[in-house]
Amino acid sequence: xSNSISHANTPFDGYVTVSEDAPSGMLTxxxxxxxxxxxxxxxxxxxxxxxxxxxxxxDGQMSVGWMSPDELLILxxxxxxxxxxxxxxxxxxxxxxxxxxVSDARVSFTLSGDKVREVIAKLAPVDLxxxxxxxxxxxxxxFGQISAAFWLISETEARVICFRSVAEFMxxxxxxxxxxxxxxxxxx
Amino acid sequence: xxxxxCPYCGVDAEETELSxxxxxxxxxxxxxxxxxxxxxxLFQRENPKGVHFERWRHANGCGKWFHAARCxxxxxxxxxxxxxxxxxxxxxxxxxxKKRPGWSWREFS
Ligand SMILES: [Zn+2]
Numbered sequence: 001x002s003n004s005i006s007h008a009n010t011p012f013d014g015y016v017t018v019s020e021d022a023p024s025g026m027l028t029x030x031x032x033x034x035x036x037x038x039x040x041x042x043x044x045x046x047x048x049x050x051x052x053x054x055x056x057x058x059d060g061q062m063s064v065g066w067m068s069p070d071e072l073l074i075l076x077x078x079x080x081x082x083x084x085x086x087x088x089x090x091x092x093x094x095x096x097x098x099x100x101x102v103s104d105a106r107v108s109f110t111l112s113g114d115k116v117r118e119v120i121a122k123l124a125p126v127d128l129x130x131x132x133x134x135x136x137x138x139x140x141x142x143f144g145q146i147s148a149a150f151w152l153i154s155e156t157e158a159r160v161i162c163f164r165s166v167a168e169f170m171x172x173x174x175x176x177x178x179x180x181x182x183x184x185x186x187x188x
Numbered sequence: 189x190x191x192x193x194c195p196y197c198g199v200d201a202e203e204t205e206l207s208x209x210x211x212x213x214x215x216x217x218x219x220x221x222x223x224x225x226x227x228x229x230l231f232q233r234e235n236p237k238g239v240h241f242e243r244w245r246h247a248n249g250c251g252k253w254f255h256a257a258r259c260x261x262x263x264x265x266x267x268x269x270x271x272x273x274x275x276x277x278x279x280x281x282x283x284x285x286k287k288r289p290g291w292s293w294r295e296f297s
Contacts, residue, residue, distance in 0.1 A: 053197060053198055054197055054198065054199065066197075067250065068196065068197065068250035068251055068252060069196050069197070069250070069252070071250075071251075125201075125202040125204055125205055139199070140197075140248070140249045140250060141205055141248055141249060142204065142205060142248035147247075147248050
């Protein structure tokens with residue numbers, strides 16, 4: 001792994017706070033998730049339940065997000081990722097699969113404040129009305145013109161991930177959307 | 189604004205989350221085919237005012253290719269279906285017949 005450099009050491013304080021997270025471990029896993037033996041093998045290394053379509057599941061060790069019918073994103077601590085990757089390779093053995101450490105390829109941001117839904121809704125073409133997107137849902141979409149994924153941790157906290165190469169653009173647009181004075185008060 | 193339901197992730201994806209992939213159900217004519225067939229395959233496209241079948245990719249989403257049946261005039265969507273289909277599913281053909289009696293598109297009607 002390389003030395004990852006933070007693009008934004010200082011959080012942005014608007015009507016929602018935007019901060020870049022400390023590096024976290026991320027693995028991309030692809031394979032036939034509809035195959036029971038595959039999932040059984042997977043569970044030797046993955047402690048959470050399997051997420052349903054467009055969902056994310058968490059336990060104390062890791063989070064697993066549903067990326068597509070044959071792809072999962074596994075999030076864990078940065079220093080755990082190498083061990084988890086090795087474990088997955090061992091448990092999946094000779095099955096057809098792909099696992100890649102994407103920890104340094106991606107970056108995550110945390111949004112916190114009462115109006116996180118509104119700030120996301122300004123940038124992504126997703127229905128964020130309360131009741132339409134609940135904590136536990138996981139959505140790949142675009143923020144402005146860049147691909148990203150997000151989920152709600154609670155009604156007042158959200159996490160957004162995107163490629164590290166566009167981290168600065170993401171931080172800037174999230175900050176702009178969260179700027180004081182920019183409140184729309186759509187759902188309050 | 190066009191909204192298509194992605195058959196792979198179930199998301200109602202707005203047009204800006206998708207990439208267009210052109211006409212659906214093209215049959216490839218490669219080496220050994222006649223010049224006329226090859227020319228048709230490369231260049232001849234339907235351009236209907238009405239029922240049309242297209243390929244789309246959920247690019248800013250699950251990343252999967254799929255098919256969509258829609259009306260180019262009203263933007264009404266008749267249905268979306270998997271990329272691994274050689275023809276529109278019967279249910280979608282039926283739904284179109286209900287709304288656009290007498291429709292036809294290439295060899296389908
Ligand atoms: Zn999709």
